[in-house]
Amino acid sequence: MNSLLQGEFRIESEGNIVMARKLVRDAATGLGFGLTDVTRIVTAASELTRNIYHYAQRGVMRWRRLNGNTRTGLELIFEDHGPGIPDVAKAMEPGYSTGNGMGLGLSGSKRLMDEMQIHSVVGQGTTVTVRKWLRK
């Protein structure tokens, strides 16, 4: 199925978080990730879609299969046009939150995934890109 290789999903309501988890679960399972890696990826997606909903109210999640020379992976991109993150390094510290969460969303997602990049401009929005590579 094509949607397993790539797709996008709009995050506009709290209920969309559950659907985003399901889409990512299907994509990760379809790529051949094991149960524990699928759980890691889905949990990171849950944190990052909730961040979009809480901080920017709306945004988009995109996913695509990565084809490296020797390996396959899954990339998830979370993009919003919300307030942006003034201090990304600070936001990455475990336990730091400007909202009322536990402050584990960004730091925890980084630990659950293999790679994470954050691009954020105050007043323009935030893009978080995470990747997980399939272990051979």
Next chain:
Amino acid sequence: MAHENISVIRLRDLLLVTVPPDPDDETVAALQEQVLAAMARHEARGLVLDISTVQTFDSFFARTVAETVQMVALMGGRTVLAGMRANVAVTATQLGLTLGGSLTALDVNRAIELLQAVSDGESAR
């Protein structure tokens, strides 16, 4: 959006609550309310939260569970989290969740035994 069904079963002076596999935030919040209401209504002394089917234990879910454990404690009850799957335990730990030192058990049977042991220990003192 209608939230998923939450089953609350009374077993003597304990409550057994089964958490649905993939609850949305609204369901998680409703679960907390229902648990607290049932604790008061049944004058329960213990709560078993069966999370054996839960697939995604993220920080929002964990915070609500940790809060519920604290609230139940304020109402004189003990909570045991039962049946967390191995993959979920690995993920929760890497995410950085701590759950505020809640009691845990491998499954519902052991959770009930644990609560009875705790209760017996307290009445012996």
